[in-house]
């Protein structure tokens with residue numbers, strides 16, 4: 197039988213603690229981003245969500261609205277600076293300054309590096325690294341004005357280990373670790389936390405997870421829970437990095 201959470205933790209992670217705050221979750225039409233958007237909305241935030249495919253995005257927006265969550269779906273290609281700029285303007289005029297940004301959108305392309313193309317490299321690096329720079333750069337001035345905020349980047353345990361076929365993806369996620377750490381140093385004096393979550397394999401459409409026992413995969417909600425923990429941390433602390441692994445390996 198599982199032990200119930202202490203009362204104050206249950207309140208911290210389920211009550212409307214984010215009421216009045218604006219969150220933006222990228223790549224929230226499905227998978228991990230969708231779970232994060234739902235979680236932040238259930239904590240009371242107004243949530244802007246984005247992706248390239250309108251149909252998936254509208255389906256997720258409908259799920260959020262069904263729960264009474266204020267949401268704004270925005271179709272955007274995050275690799276284009278002008279579109280990112282428009283997305284932030286739209287979000288701020290609809291809900292107010294973004295206080296929580298979750299850079300979740302990501303792309304995986306796997307295979308021996310000598311068999312991959314230049315366009316594979318460009319697509320993965322633009323989505324997993326450049327888009328994080330563009331989106332964070334667009335929200336940072338508002339967070340600095342407020343004197344608070346969270347930027348949470350979804351990296352991967354692939355940012356810390358090498359495996360065959362992982363060259364382009366690992367390069368993007370290792371780069372993301374450096375980008376996150378330096379952004380954190382630029383913004384912490386302004387009261388803004390920039391942190392990174394590194395999940396292991398998560399059961400989404402991202403990859404086939406061939407050969408893996410499905411019981412050992414994380415669920416999108418596990419990553420969403422880590423986001424909820426980061427945005428409810430104590431006022432003096434700065435949790436900069438969270439690794440998320442399944443409890444049981446086999």
Ligand SMILES: NC(=O)c1ccc[n+]([C@@H]2O[C@H](COP(=O)([O-])OP(=O)(O)OC[C@H]3O[C@@H](n4cnc5c(N)ncnc54)[C@H](OP(=O)(O)O)[C@@H]3O)[C@@H](O)[C@H]2O)c1
Pocket residue numbers: 222223224225226227228229246247248249250252272273274275300301302303323350351352353394395396397398399400401402403
């Ligand atoms: N699943 C895993 O095993 C795993 C493990 C560790 C880390 N991660 C990381 O977790 C994050 C989410 O992964 P996931 O498994 O949820 O992936 P997913 O199911 O493939 O979802 C990716 C999301 O990103 C959006 N997206 C991709 N490119 C975009 C672009 N250029 N502009 C706007 N939106 C874009 C997709 O929508 P559209 O295609 O419609 O744009 C979708 O909403 C990624 O950063 C991934 O690297 C995943």
